[in-house]
Amino acid sequence: MEPLDAKHNGKRSSERSKKRPLKETSNPLIDGISRFLRSHAEGTSHHPVPDTAVIAALPKRYTIYKPLLLLPASVFTSPPAWAQLYASLDDTERQRLYESMASSFRPLGITHVALNAPIELTNSNTGIENRMRSPVGLVPLYGDFGPILAPAKEPDSNDFTEAFWVQTVQNGGIVQCWAPLYTMFSRGNVTEKARVLGLGNRFDGLDASSLGGQDVGEISVVDLYAGIGYFSFSYLKRGVKRVWGWELNGWSVEGLRRGCLKNGWGCKVIPLDEVGALRDVTYEAIVDELTDDDRIVLFHGDNRLAAEIMANIQPLLQREHHPWAPVRHVNLGLLPSSQPTWDSSLKLLDREYGGWTHVHENVDITEIDVKKEDIVAEYKRLGSSLSGQVLDITCDHIEKVKTYAPGVMHCVYDIHVHVDP
Ligand SMILES: C[S@@+](CC[C@H](N)C(=O)[O-])C[C@H]1O[C@@H](n2cnc3c(N)ncnc32)[C@H](O)[C@@H]1O
Incomplete structure (x- = not known):
């Protein structure tokens, strides 16, 4: 040339x-x-x-x-x-x-x-983990992207109004919105979303036969790393009654809220304090104000108290006129590992019916099956210390989502916690 x-x-x-x-x-x-x-x-x-x-x-x-x-x-x-x-x-x-x-x-x-730039797992300037997965390297070239705020600044409604927002439509009509200067978007998850929608590989627990006779509209899902609604939206589109989500990043929370509105789903955002407890709101007020149109209840903050929060909400909701929808799935979409919330995920699954946790992990491609045994063994150990019994826990499917780095695969392990009827 x-x-x-x-x-x-x-x-x-x-x-x-x-x-x-x-x-x-x-x-x-x-x-x-x-x-x-x-x-x-x-x-x-x-x-x-x-x-x-x-x-x-x-x-x-x-x-x-x-x-x-x-x-x-x-x-x-x-x-x-x-x-x-x-x-x-x-x-x-x-x-x-x-x-x-x-x-x-x-x-x-x-x-x-x-110009796109990869999400850094660790901020190269500070060495601190980029927990919110902010796209620190996105370079605006043309057009007005709004004011560029410091990554540590908690955004307010004025920041949301002035920011530049984008959207995409995936999997037959699900709209997702985000502010690209502040929130990542991972296209590679599209096959995992399709699986939740029933359009891909095996995904148990969203049809009457694998739900033991329950209808998908009678169950709920907990998404501990909701982001802008990557997986939450697929569960809603599939017809679950409600998703209870947690998300640290205020920009992602707003993206998820905007996306819900575009998809026609009601979304209630509940603020948490710095340790992940309710802030400025009581459990009674959350339950009193909840309507069947609120398809997502999104807790804005750290998920470390998620199991305790749900344990407080469940009895209150059971007393109210809304029927309680048992939690049958817990999504753990954090890479490189979601291990910090394996224990919570077991506590969150319905005691009477059991269910599935979806464990996202980055795994050496030569160790995908070994990892499966490790995860099941750890879940069994956590299960016995929680219940005093040996729980029947299996991994019925491993989804190889995408190559994350050479030799490293983003996998989702479907962990099934069986409960005898
Ligand atoms: C990698 S993104 C996952 C989004 C989506 N599940 C996916 O796979 O593309 C992880 C999300 O979890 C959020 N996150 C990380 N740690 C968290 C925590 N302890 N509590 C709540 N959200 C957290 C981050 O802000 C980020 O939006």
Whole structure:
């Protein structure tokens, strides 16, 4: 391929560009970049008009989360000739490039452009664990992303109004919303969501036969790491009566709330204090105000007291006119390991009926089955210390969700706690 910064052949670049009319490709990213390159070539004597081979080698991959065009981290670093040209652009030229990209995608509803950067498990500056999985490296390139707040600042309603929000629709119509500067979005979970919806691999406990005669509309689910509703929304779409969720990150809580509204589900947010206990509200008030339209009750704070909170709510709800929907599933969607909440998950499952916990773990691909034995053994140990009995606990399915890193698989272990009728 001709280097993009190759010397021009002596003709004025504007003459050359006139000879080759701009051809649209089927890729709007390539179109946006090549349109910029042509106009850039007209305005400078250093760069030739790109030929077909150059255009074909331009970056092609992108993601749309309306109204955001999200570019992969490598978009300006490969292939080398393009990387070299990009490196030579000044700030004004780069803005023109981003604008040209955005205008190519305008018919698809795009108004903003950003560069993706991986979620860091540990903040590289402070060395502190990034518990909220904030996308610390997302780089806004084009468009108004609102004020950029310090990661530690707890957002308020004004911050939510001023922030930039995006959304996507997955699995036949589930809308998810988030503020991309503050909340991660993991596309790789789409197969696990499909499984919860009954559209993928085996997923027990959401139909009358595996629920022992109970209807899916009579059960509830606890999601201890709710995020913006990744898995909670799939359970709701599948028809469970209610999801009780926990989430630390205020931006994710607001994303989940907005997503619920777009999907037509009521959502009640209950604030917790710094140790995860109720703040400014009593159990009685939560139960009094709850209606059947509140499909998610989302506790904003740490999940460490989740089992105690549910143990207080259950008897109050059983006394009220709403029928109590037993908790038959507990979702533990934290990577690299959800082990800190295995104990709570056992306490949260219904004592009379039992149920399933969905343990998300990053596992060495050579140790996936060994890990299964370890998890079951640990659940049995926790079960005996909780109940004084040996519980019947099995792992009936391992879902290999996605490769997390070379040699490491994000797996979900379906742990079934059987209770004799
Ligand atoms: C990796 S995200 C999981 C979201 C979704 N389940 C998924 O797999 O994509 C983990 C979420 O758990 C939240 N989180 C982490 N520790 C928590 C805790 N102790 N209590 C409540 N939420 C927590 C984070 O803020 C984050 O939104």
